[in-house]
Structures are given as structure tokens and as C-alpha cells.
Amino acid sequence: MTAIRVEDLRKSYGAHEALRGVSFEIGEGEVFGLLGPNGAGKTTTVEILEGYRRRDGGTVQVLGADPASAGSRWRAQIGIVLQSSSLYPNLTVAEHLSVFGGYYPKPRPVDEVIDLVGLGEKRDVRVKSLSGGQQRRLDLGLALVGDPELIFLDEPTTGFDPAARRAAWSTIRDLRSLGKTILLTTHYLDEAEQLSDRVAVLREGRIVTIGAPAELIGATSETEIRYRRDGELVVLRTSEPTRVLHELTAQALAEGRDLEGLEVRRQTLEELYLALTAAEQEQ
Amino acid sequence: MKLFAHELRVEQKLFWRNREAAFFTFALPIVFFLIFGSVYGDSTIKEGARRVRGAAYLEAGMIGYGIASTAFAGLAITLVIRRESGILKRVRGTPLPPAVYLSAVLGSTVIVFAIQTVLIIVLGHVLYDVRWPTVPLSVVLLLLLGAAAFAALGLAITTAVRSAEGSSAVVNAVYLPMAIISGTFFSPTSYPHFLRVVADLLPLTYFTKLARDVILHGKEIWADPGAITWVACWGAIGLAVAIARFRWEPREG
Numbered sequence: 001m002t003a004i005r006v007e008d009l010r011k012s013y014g015a016h017e018a019l020r021g022v023s024f025e026i027g028e029g030e031v032f033g034l035l036g037p038n039g040a041g042k043t044t045t046v047e048i049l050e051g052y053r054r055r056d057g058g059t060v061q062v063l064g065a066d067p068a069s070a071g072s073r074w075r076a077q078i079g080i081v082l083q084s085s086s087l088y089p090n091l092t093v094a095e096h097l098s099v100f101g102g103y104y105p106k107p108r109p110v111d112e113v114i115d116l117v118g119l120g121e122k123r124d125v126r127v128k129s130l131s132g133g134q135q136r137r138l139d140l141g142l143a144l145v146g147d148p149e150l151i152f153l154d155e156p157t158t159g160f161d162p163a164a165r166r167a168a169w170s171t172i173r174d175l176r177s178l179g180k181t182i183l184l185t186t187h188y189l190d191e192a193e194q195l196s197d198r199v200a201v202l203r204e205g206r207i208v209t210i211g212a213p214a215e216l217i218g219a220t221s222e223t224e225i226r227y228r229r230d231g232e233l234v235v236l237r238t239s240e241p242t243r244v245l246h247e248l249t250a251q252a253l254a255e256g257r258d259l260e261g262l263e264v265r266r267q268t269l270e271e272l273y274l275a276l277t278a279a280e281q282e283q
Numbered sequence: 284m285k286l287f288a289h290e291l292r293v294e295q296k297l298f299w300r301n302r303e304a305a306f307f308t309f310a311l312p313i314v315f316f317l318i319f320g321s322v323y324g325d326s327t328i329k330e331g332a333r334r335v336r337g338a339a340y341l342e343a344g345m346i347g348y349g350i351a352s353t354a355f356a357g358l359a360i361t362l363v364i365r366r367e368s369g370i371l372k373r374v375r376g377t378p379l380p381p382a383v384y385l386s387a388v389l390g391s392t393v394i395v396f397a398i399q400t401v402l403i404i405v406l407g408h409v410l411y412d413v414r415w416p417t418v419p420l421s422v423v424l425l426l427l428l429g430a431a432a433f434a435a436l437g438l439a440i441t442t443a444v445r446s447a448e449g450s451s452a453v454v455n456a457v458y459l460p461m462a463i464i465s466g467t468f469f470s471p472t473s474y475p476h477f478l479r480v481v482a483d484l485l486p487l488t489y490f491t492k493l494a495r496d497v498i499l500h501g502k503e504i505w506a507d508p509g510a511i512t513w514v515a516c517w518g519a520i521g522l523a524v525a526i527a528r529f530r531w532e533p534r535e536g
């Protein structure tokens with residue numbers, strides 16, 4: 001079953017084309033990472049899928065409905081973490097969850113959600129006394145309190161310290177094991193790689209590559225061979241590393257030379273990502 | 284209905300817990316009633332051709348000031364802050380229907396205004412010996428008419444405010460002069476001509492006049508359909524602006 005289907009999605013702000021034909025599908029129970037630098041169009045895409053923004057073109061189906069016209073029953077099945085936090089300063093963590101839980105037909109118990117997002121010690125603390133990271137965790141809790149099938153997370157860990165990021169990752173993995181469908185945006189590559197079943201890289205309103213993290217590396221990357229010859233760095237890229245390396249070493253041995261500083265390595269997803277997203281600066 | 288009751292409770296909790304806002308919108312009209320009441324409560328005041336006791340005159344005026352402060356200013360500032368902090372956007376993303384949400388917000392405003400009015404009337408009776416209102420149905424209708432019209436204007440003015448920081452500045456700049464020009468504090472009989480011309484346009488002038496007729500003089504509210512029409516027309520204008528331009532999302536994002 002498909003949870004989300006997006007075809008040729010387009011959106012302009014005035015003369016600026018923010019989305020120029022974006023297409024992808026997300027299966028039920030899948031964690032899908034939308035990765036891209038600032039301004040790539042991640043938030044625009046996600047907010048169209050959440051029903052906040054109108055699209056200019058293309059078709060969009062989210063849980064079988066068009067978000068532009070879907071009603072309360074549809075909203076009860078989705079959970080949203082917006083890019084920026086928004087809470088009532090004078091309400092406590094537990095009060096927030098019971099306020100927002102009250103909007104849903106079958107809310108999860110407040111304390112269960114508090115445990116899930118790791119705010120147990122802050123249960124009765126007002127939001128204005130929480131740290132930014134704790135507020136962000138409460139944002140996540142509010143997205144989960146209605147027990148949704150589909151969860152949108154727009155940069156859920158931006159600004160977190162490494163420990164808080166790991167904690168959030170483990171919460172997201174828990175959700176995945178509960179069978180939830182998750183669409184996550186991030187500009188952290190390791191986050192997309194760690195959490196997602198599939199990743200799409202978005203750049204200037206277009207998807208430049210899409211697939212499982214391992215596939216992306218396998219499909220596009222070449223092996224890099226580096227060594228020094230007379231002090232000069234030589235870099236070879238090849239999709240046939242075994243043959244090239246064999247030839248190289250055979251020749252060096254025959255000539256009685258050493259391959260100084262020899263390194264053989266695969267391109268990482270990070271380098272792929274940088275290469276894909278750096279193209280915009282060169283244009 | 285269950286959702287409405289839930290949100291009404293939430294709104295009440297939010298209102299009373301925000302002490303600063305509760306002070307300015309709820310308590311300040313009562314405080315002013317006590318201060319000005321002790322200044323000119325016992326003197327007589329010209330109201331048109333009539334002469335009335337200061338305390339009684341002021342009591343109706345402070346109910347008018349109260350409606351401007353709770354339904355108009357308080358509501359507008361709260362909604363702008365919620366909009367700019369992204370709370371309205373978040374609420375929009377839940378299954379709570381927007382109409383239920385807004386009705387509960389307005390319902391909560393009516394509750395606050397009703398408590399405030401009752402307190403002003405009780406204090407007026409106990410401290411300044413103002414007589415009890417004699418037309419309870421008209422008092423209720425007066426409160427509902429005022430709350431509806433000024434809340435609509437409150438919704439309308441949110442569309443003119445761009446930032447949470449600017450909200451109290453803009454709203455106060457509108458409602459304080461309005462409260463003074465409309466004669467909620469002092470009788471406008473002695474105001475210069477141009478101020479009286481302005482006063483004759485403002486909805487609060489007519490609301491305050493209705494409040495005096497109903498509460499001081501024991502007239503039924505429908506005895507002055509002209510004033511009701513003025514208040515209702517301003518409310519309708521506010522509603523039209525709100526429907527056309529009310530936004531749920533902050534300026535950025």
C-alpha cells in the first residue's frame with residue numbers, strides 16, 4: 001500500500017519556482033528521508049502534503065486523500081512536527097499532551113507519550129522553563145499523541161546536541177517498529193542515512209537522486225584510488241577497481257617503484273551528497 | 284460539542300494562567316472603576332439633559348471599557364501572539380475544526396467579560412450604592428451583542444498586526460483612545476466638537492450608551508434600535524474583514 005504519492009509537484013512563490021516537478025512514493029510503514037540544503041524545497045513539499053500550502057501543479061495523495069481538501073477524519077490520522085516549535089509557555093508538558101490529545105478520537109495515554117519522548121522528569125514543568133531541545137521533544141510528543149498512522153517530521157533534530165539527537169533517533173526507530181509511516185526532512189546526511197529506508201535528495205526544487213542509502217552509493221559511486229608519483233598526487237576513479245588496481249601494482253612492480261601513499265576507498269554517501277548539492281554553486 | 288467543551292476549558296485555563304494578560308484585560312477595568320469611583324462617584328454628572336450620579340455613570344462606562352479590553356484588545360493580542368508563535372498553525376493541523384476552535388475562544392471571552400461585568404455591578408452596589416439593574420434579559424442581550432461585535436472587530440484587527448511584539452502597541456493605540464473618546468471614563472459632553480464627531484462614529488459610544496440605558500435607567504435594550512444597529516454594523520464590518528483576511532500562519536514559515 002502507498003501512504004503518499006506525489007507526481008510532478010510544482011509550486012512557485014511569485015517568480016521563484018520552489019518546486020519544479022517533484023515525484024516520489026512512500027509505502028506504508030516506510031521511513032522516507034527528504035534530504036537537501038536550506039532552500040531546496042523540503043518544507044514547501046512537506047507543508048503541501050500536510051495541507052498547509054496550496055500547490056500550483058501536479059497530483060498529491062496522502063492516505064488516499066488530497067490534502068488540499070481533506071477534513072478532520074484525515075487529520076486524525078496524521079501527526080505533524082513543524083520546522084519551528086510552537087507551544088503555550090504557561091502550560092506544562094502533561095497539560096499540553098492532554099490539551100492536544102483531546103482533539104483526537106483515540107489519543108494515546110499522556111504518560112505513555114511522555115515516556116516515548118523521554119520527558120518523564122519534566123512532566124509537570126511549564127514549557128517556558130524547558131530547554132530548546134526539550135521543547136522540540138514535546139513537539140514530537142504532540143505529533144504522536146493522536147496515535148497517527150503517518151508522521152511528518154520537518155527537521156526534527158536541528159539544533160540538538162549529539163546526545164539529544166541520538167535519543168530522538170531512537171524514538172523515531174521505535175515509531176518505525178510500531179509500523180508508522182514517517183516522512184522526515186533533514187539537512188544532516190547521517191540522520192537520513194541512519195533512519196531512512198529510502199532517501200530522496202532535493203536540490204533547487206528537483207529530486208536529483210532517490211533510493212535506499214546503500215543503493216545510492218552502490219549505483220552512483222566509483223572507487224577512488226590515490227597514490228603519489230614523484231611527489232604528485234594521482235587520483236583515479238573507476239568502476240572496475242580490481243582490474244585497475246591490478247594493472248597499477250603490476251606496472252609499479254615491473255618498474256621497481258613504490259606506490260607511495262596508496263589509498264583505495266569507496267565514495268561515501270556524504271561525498272555523493274556534497275557532489276550532488278554542490279553543483280548549484282558551480283552553475 | 285464535546286470538542287467545544289474541551290477547548291472552552293482549555294481557553295479558560297490559558298486565560299487565567301497568563302497573569303499579566305488577565306490583569307490588563309480583566310482586572311484593569313475593575314481597578315479603574317474603584318479609582319475613578321472614589322474620585323467622582325459622589326458628584327453628579329450631566330448626561331445630555333439629565334443629571335446622574337457619577338458612580339452610576341462610571342459603572343456603565345467601565346462595562347463599556349471592559350468589553351473593549353476583553354473582547355477587543357485581549358482577544359486580538361492573544362490571537363496575534365498565537366498566530367506568530369505558530370500555535371494557530373499547529374491547531375490547524377489537528378482534527379479540531381477551525382470553527383469549533385474559534386467559537387470556543389469567543390465563548391471563553393464571553394465568560395471572562397460576563398464575570399467582569401457582574402463584579403463591576405456588585406462592586407458598584409456594595410461600594411457606591413448604585414441600584415441593581417432592573418432588566419436582566421436586556422443585560423444579557425447587551426453582553427452578548429457587545430461580545431459578538433467587539434470580538435469580530437478584535438479578529439479583524441489581528442489582520443493589521445504583523446508581529447507579536449507589535450500586537451499590544453497597535454491594539455492599545457486603537458482601543459485606549461477609543462475608550463476615552465467614547466466616554467467610558469468621563470462624560471463626553473465637555474469634549475471639543477471634533478472629538479464628539481469622532482465619538483459619534485465609534486461603536487463603543489453606542490455600546491456605552493446602551494449600557495447606560497439598560498443598567499442605569501432600566502430601559503430594555505430594544506428601546507434604542509439605532510444604537511443596536513450601529514454596534515451590529517461595526518461588528519458585521521469586523522466579521523467581513525476577518526473572514527476575508529484572517530490568517531492562521533505566522534508571517535515567516
Ligand SMILES: Nc1ncnc2c1ncn2[C@@H]1O[C@H](COP(=O)(O)OP(=O)(O)O)[C@@H](O)[C@H]1O
Pocket residue numbers: 013016018036037038039040041042043044045536
Ligand atoms: N512563504 C514563502 N514565500 C516566499 N518564498 C518562500 C516561502 N517559503 C519558502 N520560500 C522559498 O522557497 C524556497 C524553498 O524553501 P523551503 O521549502 O523552506 O526549503 P527548505 O525547507 O528545503 O529549506 C526557498 O528559496 C525559500 O526562500
Ligand SMILES: [Mg+2]
Pocket residue numbers: 042043044083154
Ligand atoms: Mg525547511
